[in-house]
Amino acid sequence: MFSKILIANRGEIACRIIKTAKKMGISTVAVYSDADKDALHVHMADEAIYLGASPSRESYLVIDKVIAAAKLTGAQAIHPGYGFLSENADFCKACAQENITFIGPPVGAIEAMGSKSAAKSIMEKANVPLVPGYHGDDQSHDVIKAAADSMGYPVLLKATAGGGxxxxxxxxxxxEFSQGLEAAKREAKSSFGDDTMLVEKYLTQPRHVEIQVFCDNHNNAVYLFERDCSVQRRHQKVIEEAPAFKMPDELRAKMGEAAIKSAQAIGYQGAGTVEFLLDVDGSFYFMEMNTRLQVEHPVTELITGQDLVEWQLRVAANETLPKTQQQLSIHGHAFEARIYAEDADNDFLPATGKLALLQTPVESEHVRIDTGVRQGDEVSVYYDPMIAKLIVWDENREKALQRLTKALSEYRINGVTTNIDFLYNLASCQPFVQEDIDTGFIEKHNDLIFHQNSQTLANELPIAALYLLLSNANEAQLKAKQSSDPYSPWHSTSAWRLNEAHVHQLILAHNEQNYDIEIEQKHQGSDSYYLISISQDNQLMQTVDCQGEIKGEHMIVNIDGHRSQATIAHDENKINIYRANGVFSFKHILPDYGSNEANDSNGGLTAPMNGTMVSVLVKAGEKVSKDQPLVIMEAMKMEHTIKAPSDGMxxxxxxxxGDMVDGGAELLAFTEAEVS
Structure with missing residues (x-):
């Protein structure tokens, strides 16, 4: 076994590998860029080597620098994690030339699966079922389009060197074909330096099911069952689970055997994932093979009880697989939710910022958190915006799902926009609970997940209003105790008026709808309660009797005799209420006392975030139409198209x-066309 390894990666996967290495008594070397000099993985490792500037192409992707770091520190092996150099055949070759063990598959396997087109050809010869498509060498527009036309739309365009x-x-x-092909080729060229494409028939209701395989250097191969990764946005996974729901044992075995056949066809060694599309009729088709550890590997670890990073290290050290297929079994059910810095309400636009507050659920045998950040860290523009992976386990899917929603409701992050509320709504919506899932899940249930359908909010509005009132009262009492005159009337929040009712008035907004709320404090004997009246557009919607008590992040509330509990997250004027049927977000609209600032009549279009200008599609003096693409920016590994808000000039x-652009910078000066 190795005594020292270098981890050629960053963030949560680097921290994850370090944990297993420490458990096995192996010393670790981290590498870092300017942006990561104080990162968690740097502090966790026994040693750390500086690679270069923040952009990955100047640091983490520079093979010579990574190899030099390994040689300098005496590391005998390099673990590439996932992403960056993990599936780079040249890096694998460079390790071999320096007599450094690459903790991954042999170079031939990486090269075979590095091209999706070549991979499909290999799998076709190995009798692994394939989705109908074209993956030929002729990359002319007309040939690829003819293939798409012949198989019928919809189709899926994919970079052969792609991933994620x-x-x-x-x-x-x-x-839509020509514009889609150009965008896919441009993104592929930017991400992988290769714009070779394939096209395949797009199945309209498939599930994305992948099989975890492991092979050693002694002709042993096993599959560690499957993961369902159907819930995706931008073709990237959001919530994964293992085992897959509604998976008969016979089908599981067939897919597992096909996955092993795929691995053996390329002489595979180490951890790999074979991805399939599973159709509604039970037929399945090979998509691709990832020659590395997957982001979602923890769910497989929790249902099998195996440490897959330890397996990787042992196989790389020429040991045999720790278990045979007969010794492997499934125990319980696990979910993984990827917590990202992104705005789910704005087409999942990545976000940057400082993690001013970071409070996670308590880890236990049921809850695991894989992360590479701490409170106070910065989410930068240079790398993937994933903050953490929240992984939960229980003895069946229903119980595991309850664990997931509870843990999501306990996650607190301030300082940067996250997708936590989106994940909670997704995991708690009935179609997900009832396993009515395919790869189009988010688009199909968009209104349900984002709570854009009409809602009565019969309980949630009174809860939000009462929480605001009680939390303000608690804060006033605390300030009173700390003051020199705790009984000063200026500390009172009772809305007391001489010969008048004790009435508080406030405005709460939900889904861009404003609600006027009056809260009158009442007394009945020694007890006090609140009469809450809710109106919209001067029309009274409801009036309820309400009592409540705040206990930490929870609120006990009694509405018209119905006693219940809610988890509350309160950040400045935003209140999130976590309920069994989703999270309800409210904004406290503060009184407008006017402003001396002039109205902004600038007709400019601004950058949504820091990034790089990929393409400018218009020029000064050009007339444009509403929704016409104007510029394309790239940020945090994603392209973002800025479109015209209306007809204009x-x-x-x-x-x-090629220019670097700061978030909020004006990109174009735009004049809206006059309406005739």
Missing amino acids: GKGMRQVWSEA IDEVFFNA
């Missing part, structure tokens, strides 16, 4: 392709 949803586009009609363009 990059260089991938759904095309629903012939009219481009007055001036302020950036060129």
